[in-house]
Structures are given as structure tokens and as C-alpha cells.
Amino acid sequence: MTEVGVGLIGLGxxxxxxxxxxxxxxxxxxxxxxxxxxxxxxxxxxxxxKKSLVCxxxxxxxDNWRDVVNNPEVDIVVELIGGTxxxxxxxxxxxxxxxxxxxxxxxLMALCxxxxxxxxxxxxxxxxxxxxxxGGIPIHTVLREGIAGDSVAELYGILNGTSNFILTEIEKSxxxxxxxxxxxxQLGYAEADPSADVDGLDARSKLAILAALAFGEKLTPSxxxxxxxxxxxxxxFQYAHQLKHTVRLLxxxxxxxxxxxxxxxxxxxxxxxxxxxxxGAYNAIWIRGQYGEDTFYYGRGxxxxxxxxxVVSDLMRVAREIRFGSPxxxxxxxxxxxxxxxxxxxxxxxLPYFLRFRVEDKAGIIxxxxxxxxxxxxxxxxxxxxxxxxxxxLPFVITTEPAKEQAIREALVEIRTADFLVEAPLAxxxxxxxxxxx
Amino acid sequence: MTEVGVGLIGLGxxxxxxxxxxxxxxxxxxxxxxxxxxxxxxxxxxxxxKKSLVCxxxxxxxDNWRDVVNNPEVDIVVELIGGTxxxxxxxxxxxxxxxxxxxxxxxLMALCxxxxxxxxxxxxxxxxxxxxxxGGIPIHTVLREGIAGDSVAELYGILNGTSNFILTEIEKSxxxxxxxxxxxxQLGYAEADPSADVDGLDARSKLAILAALAFGEKLTPSxxxxxxxxxxxxxxFQYAHQLKHTVRLLxxxxxxxxxxxxxxxxxxxxxxxxxxxxxGAYNAIWIRGQYGEDTFYYGRGxxxxxxxxxVVSDLMRVAREIRFGSPxxxxxxxxxxxxxxxxxxxxxxxLPYFLRFRVEDKAGIIxxxxxxxxxxxxxxxxxxxxxxxxxxxLPFVITTEPAKEQAIREALVEIRTADFLVEAPLAxxxxxxxxxxx
Numbered sequence: 032m033t034e035v036g037v038g039l040i041g042l043g044x045x046x047x048x049x050x051x052x053x054x055x056x057x058x059x060x061x062x063x064x065x066x067x068x069x070x071x072x073x074x075x076x077x078x079x080x081k082k083s084l085v086c087x088x089x090x091x092x093x094d095n096w097r098d099v100v101n102n103p104e105v106d107i108v109v110e111l112i113g114g115t116x117x118x119x120x121x122x123x124x125x126x127x128x129x130x131x132x133x134x135x136x137x138x139l140m141a142l143c144x145x146x147x148x149x150x151x152x153x154x155x156x157x158x159x160x161x162x163x164x165x166g167g168i169p170i171h172t173v174l175r176e177g178i179a180g181d182s183v184a185e186l187y188g189i190l191n192g193t194s195n196f197i198l199t200e201i202e203k204s205x206x207x208x209x210x211x212x213x214x215x216x217q218l219g220y221a222e223a224d225p226s227a228d229v230d231g232l233d234a235r236s237k238l239a240i241l242a243a244l245a246f247g248e249k250l251t252p253s254x255x256x257x258x259x260x261x262x263x264x265x266x267x268f269q270y271a272h273q274l275k276h277t278v279r280l281l282x283x284x285x286x287x288x289x290x291x292x293x294x295x296x297x298x299x300x301x302x303x304x305x306x307x308x309x310x311g312a313y314n315a316i317w318i319r320g321q322y323g324e325d326t327f328y329y330g331r332g333x334x335x336x337x338x339x340x341x342v343v344s345d346l347m348r349v350a351r352e353i354r355f356g357s358p359x360x361x362x363x364x365x366x367x368x369x370x371x372x373x374x375x376x377x378x379x380x381x382l383p384y385f386l387r388f389r390v391e392d393k394a395g396i397i398x399x400x401x402x403x404x405x406x407x408x409x410x411x412x413x414x415x416x417x418x419x420x421x422x423x424x425l426p427f428v429i430t431t432e433p434a435k436e437q438a439i440r441e442a443l444v445e446i447r448t449a450d451f452l453v454e455a456p457l458a459x460x461x462x463x464x465x466x467x468x469x
Numbered sequence: 470m471t472e473v474g475v476g477l478i479g480l481g482x483x484x485x486x487x488x489x490x491x492x493x494x495x496x497x498x499x500x501x502x503x504x505x506x507x508x509x510x511x512x513x514x515x516x517x518x519k520k521s522l523v524c525x526x527x528x529x530x531x532d533n534w535r536d537v538v539n540n541p542e543v544d545i546v547v548e549l550i551g552g553t554x555x556x557x558x559x560x561x562x563x564x565x566x567x568x569x570x571x572x573x574x575x576x577l578m579a580l581c582x583x584x585x586x587x588x589x590x591x592x593x594x595x596x597x598x599x600x601x602x603x604g605g606i607p608i609h610t611v612l613r614e615g616i617a618g619d620s621v622a623e624l625y626g627i628l629n630g631t632s633n634f635i636l637t638e639i640e641k642s643x644x645x646x647x648x649x650x651x652x653x654x655q656l657g658y659a660e661a662d663p664s665a666d667v668d669g670l671d672a673r674s675k676l677a678i679l680a681a682l683a684f685g686e687k688l689t690p691s692x693x694x695x696x697x698x699x700x701x702x703x704x705x706f707q708y709a710h711q712l713k714h715t716v717r718l719l720x721x722x723x724x725x726x727x728x729x730x731x732x733x734x735x736x737x738x739x740x741x742x743x744x745x746x747x748x749g750a751y752n753a754i755w756i757r758g759q760y761g762e763d764t765f766y767y768g769r770g771x772x773x774x775x776x777x778x779x780v781v782s783d784l785m786r787v788a789r790e791i792r793f794g795s796p797x798x799x800x801x802x803x804x805x806x807x808x809x810x811x812x813x814x815x816x817x818x819x820l821p822y823f824l825r826f827r828v829e830d831k832a833g834i835i836x837x838x839x840x841x842x843x844x845x846x847x848x849x850x851x852x853x854x855x856x857x858x859x860x861x862x863l864p865f866v867i868t869t870e871p872a873k874e875q876a877i878r879e880a881l882v883e884i885r886t887a888d889f890l891v892e893a894p895l896a897x898x899x900x901x902x903x904x905x906x907x
Binding site for chain 2: 048051052056059060062063161167168169172173176177178179180181182247305308320321322323324325326327328329330331334336337339340341342343344345346347348356
């Protein structure tokens with residue numbers, strides 16, 4: 032076999048990036064591999080509209096994915112259409128035909144990774160998914176091989192570039208969420224329906240995949256407490272800065288004696304940590320290993336070519352296996368809940384909290400809040416109030432001593448009935464679980 | 470085969486770390502692998518003195534490395550003694566006996582990697598060397614697999630933790646090199662003979678390995694321009710800070726139209742880059758890919774357990790190959806100089822330079838220096854002089870417009886004859902080839 036055949040389904044952003052690299056960089060890839068990675072066919076729903084597509088001679092084009100999966104020259108099927116319906120059909124059909132699969136589909140792999148893996152294994156083929164998480168950062172390779180000898184204790188990530196772009200724009204320009212979102216949409220960083228990004232769902236799928244791999248436990252998106260960034264305002268950054276912190280949509284998976292805490296939520300992180308320096312549409316992952324201590328990985332979170340690199344690097348690995356033969360593989364997923372590291376409810380987490388209130392100013396507000404917090408055994412750390420003019424919508428912040436999330440929630444339920452509140456309080460944990468570069 | 474047998478030669482810092490992980494973490498490793506990674510024998514020159522060594526029953530101890538290599542139960546030999554003489558014998562003998570090798574030996578792999586790889590390949594076995602570069606950072610895995618689909622354009626690294634510790638201590642405490650070195654020696658960060666670290670030789674070996682892997686070109690330490698950190702003083706940091714830069718022992722491999730520039734030298738880097746935030750005994754690598762854009766990797770540069778993780782992760786990968794069969798492998802080394810990316814002399818590099826002089830103050834010094842620089846067609850950017858009392862040893866700095874290193878050198882040769890100099894000028898390039906987190 033002097034080549035391994037590739038069929039590409041989906042010619043959006045990532046598909047065209049991968050195709051470009053496979054074409055332009057073909058010589059270098061062949062030198063690294065010792066054989067050719069040959070694209071045989073490409074598929075897109077609207078293939079006939081893709082006139083500008085750089086697609087070398089000899090590559091057939093189709094709008095029917097079954098043509099790709101059934102093509103006898105195709106050894107590896109690349110699924111890049113996203114979603115969970117057709118994509119699942121494509122992957123299952125490919126595996127049944129004993130073709131390995133490379134996918135960027137975080138949603139599907141987070142939901143049904145273990146089942147699809149079992150199907151792949153039963154058919155003696157592989158599924159690779161580097162491109163499903165953190166675009167240009169080879170974090171799947173790092174966890175699967177690079178630091179496989181370690182036991183991950185904690186993993187923190189900024190895994191959604193759109194949210195990180197929006198948050199750091201709010202931070203930089205003091206603009207409101209809605210106007211920054213509109214800007215991100217215009218720049219192509221955010222979708223017309225931004226929910227998957229700004230409500231944390233995209234990050235949740237990615238965290239589910241990484242945490243499963245890191246802890247060797249069966250974890251699904253529903254195990255992950257998730258909150259989006261829609262309520263973050265410039266004032267939250269102003270108060271965070273006073274505390275020498277910033278705000279990021281933080282994904283975390285933290286092993287404790289009782290299990291794993293998993294969450295995706297806006298959180299305060301200290302300004303002097305490397306994670307706080309991750310701005311714009313970048314992603315980053317901070318890992319603390321039981322033996323290897325801390326490592327940190329940073330790069331483009333998305334984008335045609337960075338994610339294309341992930342697809343092509345996966346193709347190289349899978350093609351080598353096909354070429355050189357590797358009958359057994361180790362699953363990146365746990366197939367049953369081992370129970371050793373079961374997910375814990377977020378309510379058990381104990382951290383200091385940043386509570387931001389908006390009130391109609393009157394006497395006794397702090398006294399009322401302090402009384403309610405004390406009743407729930409939550410110690411106050413600081414009360415911060417920047418000078419403001421509008422007494423009818425006055426934002427201020429209380430930070431607490433480390434407290435159980437459960438207590439914070441119960442206190443906030445009680446606080447919510449107070450007549451001075453302009454809107455529901457905003458609560459963010461103040462993270463300090465990771466070290467910094469200085 | 471329900472297990473793969475391991476023999477460990479060298480029980481220093483890294484060896485005891487690896488043994489501890491293999492022992493303590495055995496259950497987790499077995500779960501990930503699906504089979505057992507069984508240490509069969511350990512070897513140390515002074516094995517009888519290692520009474521405190523935690524070494525489970527069933528592991529034989531020896532002070533003769535041939536016992537390990539000849540042990541029929543050993544499938545993989547781990548070489549952790551360092552140096553190039555006995556280590557080479559151990560590795561060659563192991564490969565000839567068709568045993569794969571895991572090594573942390575940067576010096577040997579930088580010098581004879583391609584030859585040893587050929588020997589391994591001829592015998593159908595593997596050599597893995599993750600632990601040879603950047604301790605806890607799985608950078609070898611990243612380059613070999615994680616971003617294999619990309620073409621690396623530039624690679625910047627802080628690859629010697631000892632030098633980075635010393636430099637950041639000088640920066641923090643304004644102490645002299647010698648006193649900080651003594652402190653580093655007391656803390657165990659620096660050897661009694663610190664030359665390999667502070668003269669850049671250790672970093673040079675690491676860069677040779679990484680650059681060969683990144684560019685697929687045959688590169689050896691002698692291709693790399695190398696300068697150590699002995700001449701760096703607190704005053705250099707003070708001037709660098711005025712320029713919003715800091716000083717690091719920077720390793721770089723940069724592809725240009727004509728070839729690759731390779732160097733290890735103290736360099737100015739902008740303070741607002743992530744690389745500038747790497748302090749203490751940490752290592753980091755910044756990579757710019759043609760497609761994947763920038764990625765960044767950070768972690769412990771050395772240490773018993775972080776480097777032990779690299780050894781154990783390599784063992785897992787090699788053990789999987791042995792267990793599942795993988796007859797052909799792709800070399801991490803180019804075996805001949807392909808010529809496409811031949812190393813270029815550093816003299817061709819064009820960058821702004823930071824020139825620090827120490828002079829006995831008198832009239833006309835700047836005029837003299839400016840005249841000589843102008844003669845060599847070097848444009849001045851700024852002249853910096855912090856207030857000082859001692860006119861007989863006055864440090865000041867000239868920064869230049871981008872200039873060829875060759876021109877800088879020639880100008881400095883001419884300047885060196887000036888009667889006002891207290892010591893030879895210090896020249897550092899001002900790097901700006903990598904982006905920042907902000």
C-alpha cells in the first residue's frame with residue numbers, strides 16, 4: 032500500500048482548512064509519513080456552489096455522503112458536518128464498513144463517544160477527535176499520550192473562543208454584552224444564534240470529552256454544572272480588577288477525595304496567573320498532575336487552518352495505524368461509570384464567592400445582606416462599592432470567605448425577595464486552584 | 470502477553486521519580502493500558518547504598534547494567550545515567566538485543582540520534598526520548614503527533630530551568646550572577662559545575678532535538694550559535710525594563726527563505742508576551758506553525774516526578790507498540806541533510822540589538838560609538854542611561870534599528886579598542902518574532 036485514502040464530508044470552515052493543508056502541504060506530509068495521504072473524494076450538501084474550492088484533479092465531488100462512505104478507495108472518513116443526527120449516521124456507517132473516522136464533532140463525541148468507540152473497536156478501526164476540542168491545541172494527544180503516565184488532579188480550561196473574545200472585549204472597552212456580541216457576530220466569531228457559545232454548551236461538550244480522557248471516567252455533558260456569560264457586565268470587571276482578578280468562562284474538572292467537581296461558568300481568576308493572560312479568541316488548558324505538577328497549553332481555539340491541523344494530524348496517526356497495522360487500541364473513554372471518580376454536585380464545592388448586587392439605594396441594605404449571609408454561616412470578606420451616580424441602579428460587590436455553594440445558593444434565594452434589588456444577584460466563584468507564571 | 474517488562478538503569482533524580490510513579494500509580498497505568506507495565510530489574514552504580522529506595526518485591530537489583538540488558542524478562546530498557554560513553558553502550562547493546570529504549574539523554578540523542586535510530590529500526594525496535602527535553606512538558610509528543618500536520622515556521626523556547634531560575638532571580642532581587650548561582654546550587658537547581666546550564670550547552674542539546682523534529686532536517690548542536698548567561702547583570706534587566714522587555718536565555722529555530730537560523734543566547738523579549746511570564750525553574754515552548762498559527766506549552770523543566778512522567782508516558786507508548794505490534798515506525802530524525810532547510814550562520818540574522826557598554830565616563834563617548842555604528846550602517850534607536858554615581862564604571866545602553874548580526878559584530882570589534890571601555894560590550898538581540906497573550 033503506497034497510500035491511504037481519505038474521504039472528506041463537510042466543506043465548511045474546518046473542511047476547507049483541512050483540504051488546503053492536505054493539498055498544499057502534501058509533500059511534507061508524505062516525507063513525515065513515508066507514504067501518501069490521498070484525498071479521494073469530498074462531499075458537501077451544496078458541492079455545486081463550491082466553485083472556488085481548490086480541489087486537485089482526481090478528487091471526486093459529491094453531495095451524497097454515502098458516496099464517500101461506500102467509496103472503496105476511502106480508508107478513513109473525515110466527518111466535519113457537525114450536529115448529532117446525520118453525523119452519527121455517517122460515523123456509524125463508516126465504522127460498520129471498517130473505515131476509521133476522524134471527526135471534529137464535540138457534541139456527538141461528548142454525548143455518544145463510548146458507544147461509537149465500542150462500535151469502532153468491534154470493527155477493528157479507530158475514531159480520532161483531536162479537532163473536537165480547542166482547535167489548534169493538541170490537547171487530546173497530550174492527555175492520551177504525552178502525560179499518560181501521570182494522574183490528572185485538576186484541569187482548568189478556557190475552551191470557548193467566542194466567549195473569551197466577548198469577555199475580553201467587555202473588559203477592554205467597557206462595552207455592554209449585547210454590543211460586543213453584535214461585534215463578534217460581524218467578525219464571524221459568533222453565530223447568528225450565539226447560544227451554544229455564550230450559554231456555555233459548546234464549552235461543556237469539550238470539557239466532557241477532556242475530563243473523560245483525563246480521569247478515565249464515564250462523564251457526560253449532563254454531569255457538568257453550566258452557566259453562560261450573558262449576565263457579565265463591565266462593572267463586574269471593574270470590581271474584579273479591584274480584587275486583582277479578572278473574569279473568564281472557566282471550565283474545570285477537579286478531583287477531590289469524594290469525586291470530581293465539573294463546571295463551566297464565569298469565574299474570577301487571579302490576574303497574575305497565566306490563564307488570566309488568555310485574551311481574544313484563544314483557548315488554553317491548565318493541568319495539575321499528581322506527579323508532573325502543572326503544565327499549560329495555549330493556542331487558537333478555532334479557525335479553519337488551526338483546526339485543520341488537528342484534523343490532518345489525526346489523519347496521519349490513523350493512517351499510520353492502517354499502514355503499519357495496530358490491531359488493538361486503548362479507548363479514550365471509560366465505558367462504564369467506574370465510580371471511583373464519580374461526578375459530585377456543584378453544591379458541595381467550597382470557595383470564596385464574588386456576589387454582585389444591583390440595588391435601589393436606601394439605608395440598611397448591607398445590614399440586611401450581612402444578616403442573611405450570616406444566617407447561612409457565610410463569612411464576609413469585603414464590601415466594594417465604586418462611586419456611581421444612579422442611586423436607583425447601584426452596583427456593588429460582596430466577597431465572601433470560603434463557603435459551600437449550597438449555602439451561597441440558599442442565601443441568594445432568601446436575598447432575592449428583598450425589595451431593594453433591581454435584578455437577581457450574580458454569584459461567581461473566586462478560583463485559586465491554579466498557580467501562575469509568576 | 471499479560472505484561473511488558475521494564476529494566477531501569479540509573480537511579481538518580483529521574484530514575485527514582487519514574488520508579489515511584491511506576492510503583493504507586495501502577496493500577497491506573499494498568500487500567501489505561503489494559504496490561505501491566507512490570508519493572509523487572511533496576512540498576513545503579515551504587516545500588517547497595519540505595520537502602521531507602523522504595524522497590525517492591527520481585528524487582529532484582531544490580532550494579533551492572535549488562536544484567537538489565539541481558540535479562541530475558543526485560544522488553545524495554547530505560548537509560549537514565551546520562552553522559553555519552555556508557556549510556557551509548559547501554560543503548561546500542563539494548564537495541565542489538567531487540568529491546569526498545571526509553572531515554573532522558575539529551576546530550577547523546579542530540580549528538581547521535583539519527584545513528585541510534587537507524588540501529589533501532591534495523592532491529593525492529595523503538596527509541597523514545599520525551600524526557601530528554603523540557604521535563605514535564607510533552608513537547609516531543611506534540612511535535613511528533615499532536616501538530617504533525619502543520620509545518621513549523623518558528624520555535625522559541627526557554628529550555629534550561631536553571632538559567633531561567635538564575636535570570637529571574639537576578640531580575641527580582643537585583644543580585645549579582647555569582648551570588649544567585651551560589652543560591653541555585655544550594656537549592657539543588659544548579660550543579661557544582663554549572664557550565665552545562667549557564668553556558669547554554671544543555672539548552673543547545675535540547676534545541677537540536679526539537680528543531681530536528683520540528684523541521685525534519687538533520688541538525689546537530691554544532692549548528693547552533695550558543696552564548697551563556699554569565700555576563701548578565703541586574704543593570705541589564707533595569708535597562709530592559711525601561712524598554713518594556715525582559716531578558717531570557719532564549720532558544721530559537723526560525724525558518725527563513727534561505728534556511729534555518731538556530732541560536733541559544735540571552736535575548737530581550739517583550740514583557741507583554743506569555744514567554745516573558747515564564748519565571749523560575751520552568752520551561753516553555755512557543756511554536757508558530759504555517760497553518761496552526763501560534764501554540765504555547767509550559768511546565769516544569771526538570772525534577773524527579775515531572776521528568777518521571779515523561780519517562781513513564783514513553784514507556785506506555787512503547788509498551789503498547791510491543792503488545793499490539795507495530796512493525797514500522799517513522800523516525801523523529803532526518804537521516805541526511807535534506808538541504809531544504811539548511812542551518813544558516815547567525816551572522817545573517819537581522820534584528821534590533823541591545824548594546825550595553827560599561828565605560829569610564831568622559832566627553833565624546835556617544836559620538837565615538839555613533840560614528841562607528843554609522844560606519845557599519847547601523848541605525849541608532851535609543852540611548853538609555855540610568856542615573857549612576859560611579860563615573861569610572863558607568864553602564865549605559867544603545868538600542869539599534871534592525872541590523873545584520875554581522876554588522877553588529879564588526880562594529881563591536883572596532884568599538885572594543887576604545888580606551889573608555891571598562892569591559893567588552895554586551896550585545897543581545899531584541900526578539901519580536903512571537904506574539905503575546907495580550
